[in-house]
Each structure stands twice: as C-alpha cells, then as structure tokens.
Amino acid sequence: MVSEIPGGHASVRKLLMSTLDDLSNGERKVARALMAQYPTAGLTTVVDLAEISGVSPPTVVRFVTRLGFTGFPAFQRALVHELNGELGSPLKQYPEKGGPSALGILPETHQAFAEMLLASYSELPESEFKKAVKLLCDPARDIRVTGGRFSRSVADYLVAHLRLLRSGVHGVGADDEIDRRTTVADAGPGTVLVIYDYRRYTDQNLVFAERMAARGAVVCLMTDNWLSPIAKVAKVVLPARVDSASPFDSLVASMAVTESIVAGVAERLGTAGIARLELVEEAVE
C-alpha cells in the first residue's frame, strides 16, 4: 500500500503549512486543531475532528479534499503511513536548519534564542543558582521582588509562581516610590530582595538595592552579563544573556532562568510546596 501525499510534499505537516493560506476561515480552524494535536486529532473520526476544531463535519471533509486527498479515509491513511516512518522521534519531523538567516524573522529569532539560552546556561554558575533557590525556600524570610521597565514583567511572573509555593512573597512596584520606601522601611536581615536589572541600568534600581542592602536585606540580582552596578551589593547574582537582533533586548533567557528557579524551589520544597499549591488551586475554583 502506497499512500501518496498530494502536491509532492514530504509530510502532511508540510503540506498543511503551505496550504494554510489558501484555506477558508473554517477550514483553517481545522488545520490549526490538527497541528495543535498532531497527528492524533486526525486519527479519530470526522465528527470528532470537527468538534475539536469547532466546525461542522462537512467543513472537515472540504478541508481534506482541499488538501488534495480523495476523502477522509485517504487522508487518514497518509497520516498513519507517515506515523509508521517517523514514529519514535517526533523531533525528526522538524525542519532541518537551513542557511544563516535570509529565511525570515522566524527561524532567525529562533536560532538567536537557542544560542542565547545555551550561552546563558553555560555561564550560569550552579553554586549561585543553588544559593538563590535556598534563599527563596527559607520560610523564615520575606521575599520582595522588583524590576525595571521591561523586566517587571518577568518579576511579576516570578511573584505569581512563588506565591503559590510559599507565603511572604510580594512584588514591589517599579515606579511606585512610596511602595519602595515602605519596603525599605520594613526590610531587615530576614528580607530577600530579588531585583531584575538589565541594561540600561537605572539609578532608581541601584539606589533601591543599596538602601535595602543597608538595612540588612539579602540582595539577589538578576542581570545581563554586563553586570549591573547593583552587583556590588548583591549576595547572589544570576546573569542571563539579553543580546538580540531587534532594537530591543531579549528577556527570554531571563524568563528561562526564572522558570528554572521556580522549578528548583518547587523541587526543594517537595511535598510541602505541592500541598500548598493544591490548596491554593482549590481555593481558586
């Protein structure tokens, strides 16, 4: 049995990508649903796929015929056949990396991110990482988190997660001077300040960190590898790359390191953290 994929494409996925523009609105929904749960969404029935996609069965049929198949069964056979060849390593299906750039922003940025992550993680000292995790796990300490104009997003993200795992975690506004002053006033040796500070560094952040340190707070600095001046007063420094091709710096690596920290905290807290997590989740619903 030889199942042919229309248009001479190597895989149904490729065919899907290249046909996406020629599809009608509803048909595109089917394509998306299929790509989202590839290829299992296509291995059930027309009705099921229609339901997942949010369209009617005939639209699904029209979709597969538009792709060039003679009908849904033929389409399914092609899918199964493809699965036969490439099962085991789904990554095999992913496109081979072409030449450098020249192929649009998407592959270009992806490559940049991958390299950035690699560089960031190899430059991230494990000892610093562990220190940070340990600090954030200590129930006796209060955690305060803040950031700059862009990095506040990542700071908020860290707060949102840590709050689920432990108590005493609060974000501090970036522009809210009152908030910062009261935070300094309340700070002591039991306080941990996590501060995100990437170039270009602001005096605002430096002053805040210095004041916190002066009151005995432990400063944990998230910065790029040009190292913010705050490093001078920081106990722990976690550098991450921010290089980018676009006019803006990238905080993807920062975000990644942040998530690693959350993962580290979750693991270290173990069942206690999970228990709290489930407790909070229940309360939400």
Add this chain to the structure above:
Amino acid sequence: MVSEIPGGHASVRKLLMSTLDDLSNGERKVARALMAQYPTAGLTTVVDLAEISGVSPPTVVRFVTRLGFTGFPAFQRALVHELNGELGSPLKQYPEKGGPSALGILPETHQAFAEMLLASYSELPESEFKKAVKLLCDPARDIRVTGGRFSRSVADYLVAHLRLLRSGVHGVGADDEIDRRTTVADAGPGTVLVIYDYRRYTDQNLVFAERMAARGAVVCLMTDNWLSPIAKVAKVVLPARVDSASPFDSLVASMAVTESIVAGVAERLGTAGIARLELVEEAVE
C-alpha cells in the same frame, strides 16, 4: 473524554504483554502483528488488521474484547489517547528518565527549553505570524492586549514594547471586570484583541474574547498547542509549547514568540518605528 485502559494498565502495550498468555492461537497472531507495527497497525480498520495478522475480522474483534475493551472503537480510542501522551510532548520523557534529576535542574531545564523552542517554532506557521505582524502594524487599528493569571506577564511585556513602536496600544486587566466591559463597549472592527490564553483556560477569557469578536474586533490568540476554545472566534492563532517538567507550565516559548513578533513589527515599521522609539527614549531621560 477519558479513555480507560482495562485492568488498570498504564499503556495498551503493557496490557498486551500481560495478556499474551491467555490468548488463543489466532488471537496471539493479532497481538504479534500489533506489537510488530505498534501502534499503527491498530489505527486502521478491523479488516486491515485481520489481513496483516492473517486471521479473520471476527478474531480481531474477539481479541480486543478479550483484552477487556467494549469493542474495536474503544480499543482504537485508547491507542490514540496513548499516542497523545507520548508523542504530544517529547519533554514528558525526560523527567522520568533517571529519577530525581541526575544532572541537576539547570541542564535539565535548559534542554527542555531548547526542545520546547524548537518544537514551538517549527509548529508556528509563518503565514499566521505574518498576519499577526501586519495587524499590529496597521496604524488605523487600536490594539488591546490581555492575558490570564500567569500569561498577563507576557501580555504586559508585549504592551511595553508595542507602545514604544506605535500608538493606540493598551493592556486590559485580567481581573478588572470594569476594564473589560468598557473595552468591549469601545471595540469595533478597527480593534485588534491580542489575548494570551494558556491552559487551564478560563471562562472569563473566553467570554471576553467572544464579546470582543461579536463587536467586530479581530482576535489574535496566543495559546498552547492544546488550543484554547477561543480559537473558534480567533482570526489569527499563534501556538507555543508550554510543556514543563516542573509543576508549572512554561511560558518561555510564549515569551520568545512574543519577542519575535515585536522584532517583526519593528522591522515592518522600519524607520517610522525607530523614529518613534528614539523620540520616546529621549522623553524618558
């Protein structure tokens, strides 16, 4: 929909192994054929599987009922369901490998991020990406951005960047019902709603998106690849992987795609965007 595997087995394959002895001669042939071409042989029809196994269709049916399934369709659903788990996320394989982090969290998460990015970018249709960029560059349109509990951070991040590149960009609070209602009231065909919605999906977000769409707004959805129900009303959908070893999902890929979009917008706006950027930067200092 929850497909149950009879006998409390973890996978159909395991069930197969342990039942092999209790099968009749012909039934065992079917089991052999199935294991030889697992699981694709079971994804076709009863007749096909019978042919491959060298038995008659009823024997195949008897085989699956002996396994404990109520019928062939139920058996097939279990296979597909299982496939979803293994194939759907390549990352799921790692955490269970060497028990509790043989190599530490750092390299582990890094690897996970790298693979997640690869998967996300190869599953991201360029046409959808371009549509999104085009929408966000249109000066005649108003941009509204919102997100969920965690994804609001990424949403804020997008707003922070877009605001530097163009006018008419505003974030919409995630919990602020008043804000959402007024946003709906002000919306029209000239409005673009960028909504971040990752599992677990909230009704809040769905309702909001539907109302916006009903008023003619163009919905651009950022979601994971289980596809939020919002996809039904969305004009553009940009999926990103969120699989993670930690108890939380990861938004690193979402962040990366967001930055790609910012880069795309910056490039498309060209000198106009840069000019505005510099103007704003000057004003800040």
Add this chain to the structure above:
DNA sequence: TAGGTTGAGTAACTTTTGTTACAGAGTCCC
C-alpha cells in the same frame, strides 16, 4: 473411536461514518 468442547471462519445484520445536496447567512464589489 465417539462425543463433547473449544476455536475460527463465513455471512448476514446493525450501527456508525463519511459524503453530498441544499439552503441560509455573511461578505465583497459594483
């Protein structure tokens, strides 16, 4: 060796699935 029991295939049946025809809704263009 004869009778009983178990297992497998043929064929008819029933259900489910894919397909097609048709009509209404929305959209674009003049």
Add this chain to the structure above:
DNA sequence: GGGACTCTGTAACAAAAGTTACTCAACCTA
C-alpha cells in the same frame, strides 16, 4: 444599497465498518 459570490451548517443519503449468529473443523477426553 443591491446583487453576486463564497462560505458554512443542517439534513438526508450512501458506504463502510464493526458486530453477532451460525456452522464447520480440530482437538481433547472418555
């Protein structure tokens, strides 16, 4: 603002798939 066109869903239809009843063959037991 009207008309043509495209698109989508409802509903009826046809095809196919899965299931079951029945019969024959093989094997074990007495």
